[in-house]
Amino acid sequence: MIWDLHTHLSGFDGATPREKMAELIRFADRLEIERVIVFMGYPFVYDPTPEQLREQNDQVLEALQPWHPRALGFVYLSPKHLEFSLREFDRCVRDGPMVGVKLWVAVKAHDERLDPIVERAAKLDAAIFQHTWTKVMGNLPGESDPWDVVALSRRHPEVPIICGHTGGNWQLGVRALRDARDVSADLAGSDPTAGLTEMAYRELGAERIIWGSDAGGRSYGSQLAKVTGADIPESAKKLILGGNLKRMLTPILRAKGVPL
Amino acid sequence: MTVDVNVTLGRWPFRRTPGDESGAALAQRLRARGVTQAWVSHFDALLHTDLAAVNARLAEECRREPLWLPFGAVNPTLPAWRDDVRRCHEGHRMPGLRLFPNYHSYTLSQPVAAELFEEAARRNLVVQVALLMEDERTQHPLVRVPAVDAAPLADLARRWPGLRVIVLNQRPGPPGGVRALVEAGAVSFDISMVEGTGGVAKFVEAAGAERVLFGSHAPLYYWDAASLKIQECGLAPELEERIRHRNARAVLRAA
Numbered sequence: 218m219i220w221d222l223h224t225h226l227s228g229f230d231g232a233t234p235r236e237k238m239a240e241l242i243r244f245a246d247r248l249e250i251e252r253v254i255v256f257m258g259y260p261f262v263y264d265p266t267p268e269q270l271r272e273q274n275d276q277v278l279e280a281l282q283p284w285h286p287r288a289l290g291f292v293y294l295s296p297k298h299l300e301f302s303l304r305e306f307d308r309c310v311r312d313g314p315m316v317g318v319k320l321w322v323a324v325k326a327h328d329e330r331l332d333p334i335v336e337r338a339a340k341l342d343a344a345i346f347q348h349t350w351t352k353v354m355g356n357l358p359g360e361s362d363p364w365d366v367v368a369l370s371r372r373h374p375e376v377p378i379i380c381g382h383t384g385g386n387w388q389l390g391v392r393a394l395r396d397a398r399d400v401s402a403d404l405a406g407s408d409p410t411a412g413l414t415e416m417a418y419r420e421l422g423a424e425r426i427i428w429g430s431d432a433g434g435r436s437y438g439s440q441l442a443k444v445t446g447a448d449i450p451e452s453a454k455k456l457i458l459g460g461n462l463k464r465m466l467t468p469i470l471r472a473k474g475v476p477l
Numbered sequence: 478m479t480v481d482v483n484v485t486l487g488r489w490p491f492r493r494t495p496g497d498e499s500g501a502a503l504a505q506r507l508r509a510r511g512v513t514q515a516w517v518s519h520f521d522a523l524l525h526t527d528l529a530a531v532n533a534r535l536a537e538e539c540r541r542e543p544l545w546l547p548f549g550a551v552n553p554t555l556p557a558w559r560d561d562v563r564r565c566h567e568g569h570r571m572p573g574l575r576l577f578p579n580y581h582s583y584t585l586s587q588p589v590a591a592e593l594f595e596e597a598a599r600r601n602l603v604v605q606v607a608l609l610m611e612d613e614r615t616q617h618p619l620v621r622v623p624a625v626d627a628a629p630l631a632d633l634a635r636r637w638p639g640l641r642v643i644v645l646n647q648r649p650g651p652p653g654g655v656r657a658l659v660e661a662g663a664v665s666f667d668i669s670m671v672e673g674t675g676g677v678a679k680f681v682e683a684a685g686a687e688r689v690l691f692g693s694h695a696p697l698y699y700w701d702a703a704s705l706k707i708q709e710c711g712l713a714p715e716l717e718e719r720i721r722h723r724n725a726r727a728v729l730r731a732a
Contacts, residue, residue: 228673244674247709352614353621386615388492408612408670409702411494411695433674438705446699448495 220252220459221245221430221437222346222379223405226280227259228433234258238280238288241432248437251459254429255280256291256319256346263357264323267301270294274309281314286475289466291317291346296330303337310343316469317344322357326365332372339376342468346403347378350385363393370397377465379427382406387413391420398425401461406431409439414447414457423453427461479704480514480725481507482605483645483667483692486538486545487520489610491617494696503696504544510700513722515544516605518575522550523610529561536569547571548605552581553589559596566600572729573603575645578625580610585629591636598637603728606630607645609670610697624648627658634662641728645692646670652683659688665728667692668703668720677720678710690728691721 224241231237238255245253258276262269270293277290292309294302309315318338324330326347338345347369351362363384370378376399383402384390387410394400402417402425417426430440444454463477470477484507488497496503507515517539521531532549539545549565551558551574565571574597583589585606597604609624616622627644634642642664647655649671658664669692671680681689693703707717 241674244709247711248705350614353616353618354614385612407615409699410611410615411496411697411699412492415495430674434672436672436674436676436702436706436709438707438709439672439702442699442701442705445705446701 218455218459218463219248219250219428219441220254220462221250221432222254222403222427222462223381223429224253224255224432225257225259225434226255226276227257227261234276234280235283238284242284242288244432244437248441250437251287253288254291254317254462255288256317257293257321263321264297264359265293265295267298270298270301270305274305278309278313278315285314286470290315291319291344293319293321294334295323296320296328296334297323299330299333302334306334306337310338311341314473315343316466316473317346320345320347322348322360324359326361327368329372331369335369335373335376335378339373342472344465344469345376345378346381348381349390350382351389352385363390366400367393367397370400375399377401379403382431383413383417388416391417394425395420401425401427401465403427403429404443404457405429405440406435409442409446411446414443415449418447418449418453423449423456424461426457427465428458478722479510479512479691480516480722481512481693481695481700481703482516482643482690482725483669483694484515484517485520485694485697486517486535489520489697490524491620496696500538500542500545504542507695507700508544510704512544514546516548516573516725517545518548518550518605522575523577523580526555528552528555529564532561532565532569536571548573548575548603550575550577551593553593554581554583558593562593562596562600562602566602571602573597573605573641575605575607577607577610579622584626585633586626590629591633594633594637594640598640601639603641603643605643605645608648609646628654630664631657631661634658634664638662641665641731643667643690643728646694649673649676649680655680655683659684663731664688665690665724668706669694669698671706675710677706678712681712681716681720686716686719687724687727689720690725
């Protein structure tokens with residue numbers, strides 16, 4: 218069972234969200250990916266306005282419609298537009314089909330403006346996904362690193378949070394997450410550098426690692442190799458490839474009456 | 478059956494990688510995945526100055542392990558680099574060279590690059606050019622090595638039209654860049670850093686089916702990545718065979 222935590226419409230051929238989604242599924246089929254989480258529309262915008270957020274979420278909602286619940290969605294929000302983001306959460310998650318929140322690079326995760334979003338998501342057991350990277354040349358102004366996610370997690374104990382990309386520079390990212398027990402590591406969207414999954418397994422344990430691809434910017438295959446090619450037990454691979462994400466989403470999927 | 482044109486022996490200077498315990502351990506991993514031949518260089522070549530010794534060790538490892546086909550490293554900014562080429566060719570009987578212009582502090586537009594390509598052409602050696610080894614964003618802060626600009630390769634390939642050049646670790650960029658190299662001469666590419674969903678199929682469209690080779694960049698990358706990238710594309714069996722081994726064998730046969 219393979220569930221992909223991390224896909225985008227961007228990077229797929231097609232003139233409409235539905236056409237792009239059909240491509241996303243066509244490639245996923247070839248690698249037997251059972252379910253996909255989709256977030257953010259196109260084009261990517263670092264610091265989106267409320268109108269842009271709504272437009273991108275509408276694209277995802279449109280794309281999901283023919284494929285739900287094989288395809289699930291996270292709502293793209295920005296803490297810079299907090300009141301709007303809370304309303305958008307209600308529209309897309311509380312009253313819509315989405316099951317999580319995606320936070321990208323508008324505001325760093327340590328910022329207290331994230332708190333109301335996290336609290337609202339936690340109430341509904343919605344997943345919380347925060348992009349992170351640690352670039353040697355420096356991050357974007359609002360781009361989080363794993364330490365920012367750890368700071369956020371400390372303010373919200375017991376709330377599961379996913380650290381997107383494990384910081385990209387995963388040797389740093391895994392270390393940063395070691396003691397943050399409620400934070401899971403997303404494997405997606407970095408080069409398939411050997412040793413990533415082994416280190417995450419050794420330091421975090423299999424239960425805190427979630428596989429994602431970052432398709433269409435990344436190849437499903439290059440990213441899947443991080444697990445299929447890793448020197449870790451088969452039981453751990455099963456958790457990473459789908460078991461952990463399914464466990465995390467089960468409460469909200471059940472609440473929404475979505476078949477598992 | 479797979480011919481992997483991009484494998485490196487030894488240890489990456491910045492961390493251990495699974496399978497780097499020994500050449501035998503790496504060979505065992507690759508054989509288990511269906512690799513029938515791997516074209517190898519050595520990680521020591523990146524930062525060592527005594528490349529003659531590095532190449533001698535590489536040749537010795539390849540004599541012990543029939544899976545390996547050695548590609549020696551030459552740095553044309555070093556004294557006596559022509560003798561390194563001679564030793565690779567005449568002494569170690571290597572079919573080609575693997576160049577690391579960024580780690581060796583020269584560009585492909587400098588005269589030393591042309592001199593090296595001329596020497597390789599004269600000896601009918603295959604020339605592999607590694608454009609980068611790792612994501613520039615995740616490099617060690619004290620060892621930041623920018624990617625090689627491949628554009629001057631077009632001029633080099635035009636000047637020595639029979640010279641077989643393989644570009645390793647090419648990031649997918651605008652198709653025009655790849656086409657310019659393909660049209661300039663006998664330039665091929667490996668798929669180790671080709672990314673994006675369906676990226677290999679798009680890369681084949683840009684470069685041509687004869688110019689795309691299977692390269693994994695193992696053990697720095699998970700070997701499975703290159704293989705699964707092909708599987709994801711659902712290529713016709715004949716095209717997949719070309720990429721997995723026939724194109725590489727054709728490059729060697731063209732001697």
